[in-house]
Amino acid sequence: MGRLDLEHLSLAYAQRGGTFLALSAVNLSIRDGEFVTIVGPSGCGKSTLLMLIAALLQPTSGAVRLDGRVVTAPGPDRALVFQDFALLPWRTVLANVELGLELKGVPAQKRSEIARRHIAMVGLGAFERSYPHQLSGGMRQRVGIARALAVEPQVLLMDEPFGALDAQIRQVMGSELLRIWERGRKTILFVTHDIDESIYLADRIIVMSASPGRVIADIAVTLQRPRPLEIRNDPAFTAYRQRIWDLLQQEVLASNSWEQSAAEPAAAMPAGAAT
C-alpha cells in the first residue's frame, strides 16, 4: 500500500564551527491514499525531508518506514517529481516516461504501453515524440508527473513541483493533479512554500519551521472534494490561510532578516544528492 512512518527523523550537516541541524526529530505518520502537503519557509528542511524519504539522503538518526519496512535505498516504490523537472533532454517524452520502467527492468513492449497510458493521462498524447526543449514548463512537469506515476509507486513525493511555473499555470496544474489523484488515490507528499496551494490540494497540511527544521502544526483540511478553483474564496479556505499565515509569520519574518539569511546554509538541497 502506501503508508509512511517517519520516526524521530533528524539530519545534521557538518559545518564550519559545528554542526547544522537541518531536521530535528520529525515524527509523522501518513495513511495510505492521503494527500499531505508540507508548507514552510525556505530553509525549513521540507525538501530535505522528501530526499530522506526517497533515500537520496541518509538521516543522521531515526528511520523512514514504508508499509512497515525501513527504507534504505532509492527505489520506484517512492517516485519523485522535481521542481526543475529533471527530464533527460536527449530523450523524447515517451523515452523520458519510460526511464523509471527501464530501471525497474520492465520489458520494452510493456514499457512503452505503460508509458503511453500515463502520457495520455496527463494530456500529452500528441507529444510523445517531442523533446523536452520543445515543451512549455507546464508540459514538462506533466512529463515529470507521468514518469513518476508510470512506475506505480506506493508514494508520490513532489518537491515544489509547480514552483517554476507561472501563477495561472500553477493553479491549473494543481487541479489537474487532484483530478489524477482522485482516480488512483495514491499517497502523495507534496512540498510547497505556497500556502494557498498547500490548502487547495491537501487532506492534511504539515507546517514546518526553520533552524532546526521541525513540524509545528498538523492541520486536517475538511474542505469538500472535488474542489473547484474558486474554493480559494470560500470563507473556510480563507480561515485555513489565516491560520497557516499566523503560524508562519514569525518564521518568514525571521528567515527574511539579514542576520538569519547569512547564518543559514546556502544549500537547502544537500549537495550530497548530486553524486
Next chain:
Amino acid sequence: MSVVAQTPIGTGLTWRSLARHRSARTIVGCAAVALFLVAWQIVGANEIIRSDLISYPSEVAETLISMTASGELGGNLAVSLEEFVQGFVPAIGIGVAAGIAFALSRRLHYLFEPLIVALNTSPIIAFVPIVVVWFGVGTQSKAIMVFLAAVIPIVINTMTGITQVHESWIRACRAFGASKFEVIVKAMLPGALPSVMVGVRLAVGRAIVGLIAAEMYVSVHGIGRLIQVYSTSERAAEIFVLVAVVATFGFLLVTLLRRLESLIAPWSLER
C-alpha cells in the same frame, strides 16, 4: 529564389535580412568566393604577378584534371586516407574511454592531467621526427601522428562533457533506483555526447595537420609527400590542387559530423 520572396519589398538585401535567411547567406558567401576567383584569374593569367608563384584558377583546374587522370592524386589520396582512418578511429575509441575514466576517477585525473595539458599546449608536429624514428617512414608513423593529434581534444572534451553533466539528470536516475553503472550509461554518457562531438570535430583539423606534416617530413606516398615534392620544384598549381583536396576533405568530414550530431543529439542545439 526564396530570398526574393522573403525579403520585404523596399528593404533589399541588408545585413539584417542576411542574418535571417540561410539561403541568402549561402548566396552571398558563394558570390564572395566567385569574386575572389575572378580577381585571382585576372591577376595570375595576365602575369600581373608571376604565375609560377601564384598560378590562377583555370591552371589549377587543368592541373586537378591531369593529376586525377594520371592517377597521381587518387593513389596518394588513398594512402593518406588510410593513414587518417588508422589513426583517427582508435583516437575516438581510446580518447572517449580515457576521457570517461579521467572524469570519473579523481586519481586518474590527477595522474594524467599534467600530461594532457602538456600535450595539448605543445605543437604536435614537433613529435614528427621522433615518431618517424620509432615507427619508420611508412604509413604506421603517419597513423601514430594522426592518433596523437586527434586523441588530445577528444579526451579533453569527453572529460569536460562528463563533468558538466547536469546534476538533475543524475538525480532523476538515482531517484528511480539507478545503480552507479546505470547512472553512467543513462545520464552521463548521453549527456556528454554533444561535448564529445565537439572534441571529435576539433580533432579532425588537428589530425589533418599532423598527417600532412608527417608526410611532408619523410614518406613515400601521400598528399603531404606530393606537397613536399612540388614545393621543391616550385609548382604553385599542383600545391594549390593538393591544398584544396586537403581542405575539401576536412570540410566534408566536419560537415558529416555535424549532420551526425544533429541526428544522434538533436537536443544539444537548443539546450
